[in-house]
Amino acid sequence: MIEKAEAVVLKTLNHGDTSKIITLYSREVGRLKLIAKGVRSPKSKSMGLFQPTRHIQVIYYAKATSELQMFKSGELIDGFFGLEEDFDRLTLAQVVVELLDRTVEDEETHPRLFQLLVDTLARLSNKHVSSAEAYWFFHVHLLRELGFRPHVGHCSSCQEPLVHEGFLGGHHPHPECIKCHEATQHTVRISGEVIKTIQYLLAEPWASDERPDLNSSDRRGLWDFLWNYTFYHIEPTRHMRSLKVLRQLYG
Numbered sequence: 349m350i351e352k353a354e355a356v357v358l359k360t361l362n363h364g365d366t367s368k369i370i371t372l373y374s375r376e377v378g379r380l381k382l383i384a385k386g387v388r389s390p391k392s393k394s395m396g397l398f399q400p401t402r403h404i405q406v407i408y409y410a411k412a413t414s415e416l417q418m419f420k421s422g423e424l425i426d427g428f429f430g431l432e433e434d435f436d437r438l439t440l441a442q443v444v445v446e447l448l449d450r451t452v453e454d455e456e457t458h459p460r461l462f463q464l465l466v467d468t469l470a471r472l473s474n475k476h477v478s479s480a481e482a483y484w485f486f487h488v489h490l491l492r493e494l495g496f497r498p499h500v501g502h503c504s505s506c507q508e509p510l511v512h513e514g515f516l517g518g519h520h521p522h523p524e525c526i527k528c529h530e531a532t533q534h535t536v537r538i539s540g541e542v543i544k545t546i547q548y549l550l551a552e553p554w555a556s557d558e559r560p561d562l563n564s565s566d567r568r569g570l571w572d573f574l575w576n577y578t579f580y581h582i583e584p585t586r587h588m589r590s591l592k593v594l595r596q597l598y599g
């Protein structure tokens with residue numbers, strides 16, 4: 349059966365002499381894996397389509413019994429070419445697609461997540477938008493969509509409100525207050541400003557004006573919290589390749 353999908357390229361793998369296996373995240377069916385025969389030959393018109401982060405439309409032959417579908421043709425919807433002019437933005441976009449690749453395993457439709465992905469890549473490629481904020485917004489909403497919304501308003505042990513600070517450790521899935529938290533070498537402290545920022549990112553639509561302004565130590569705290577929280581809840585994210593580059597930029 350011939351199918352059509354709107355999708356973002358997550359990763360590609362060379363196959364044989366001229367083919368590629370492409371992993372996509374699509375609006376219609378979620379994760380989608382295609383084999384594109386002959387696309388690496390110099391005559392192929394589809395070669396430029398399959399860079400990770402590209403937003404494309406594909407037509408493919410679908411077989412219900414197969415994990416790998418056959419690519420027929422495709423066209424570019426948005427190349428997000430602004431990413432190529434800025435190494436930081438390109439790195440964040442690569443983290444976005446790799447994070448999605450590591451967290452969304454099944455072929456399951458999730459149109460809100462697809463829209464979040466496309467909107468985030470558009471924000472990252474727009475130099476008038478703060479790239480860190482576009483990234484943070486994506487990360488907390490991805491966690492929420494996957495069922496791992498961070499609960500930062502209250503201590504997860506005694507339920508007292510966390511106002512001035514919270515602690516996330518190696519053994520506990522959500523932040524605790526200073527009285528309940530047993531410090532480990534993995535303990536991450538988050539300030540009241542970081543707590544407010546996470547709540548704000550989760551509660552407000554994108555581009556609301558009153559977002560908190562974080563100083564550099566709070567920004568670092570937010571990065572540490574997001575990644576430690578994500579590693580705890582979604583194990584495969586620990587081994588992301590693009591994180592190494594991200595650490596060089598923000599570590």
Ligand SMILES: [Zn+2]
Pocket residue numbers: 503504505506507508524525526527528529
């Ligand atoms: Zn407590």
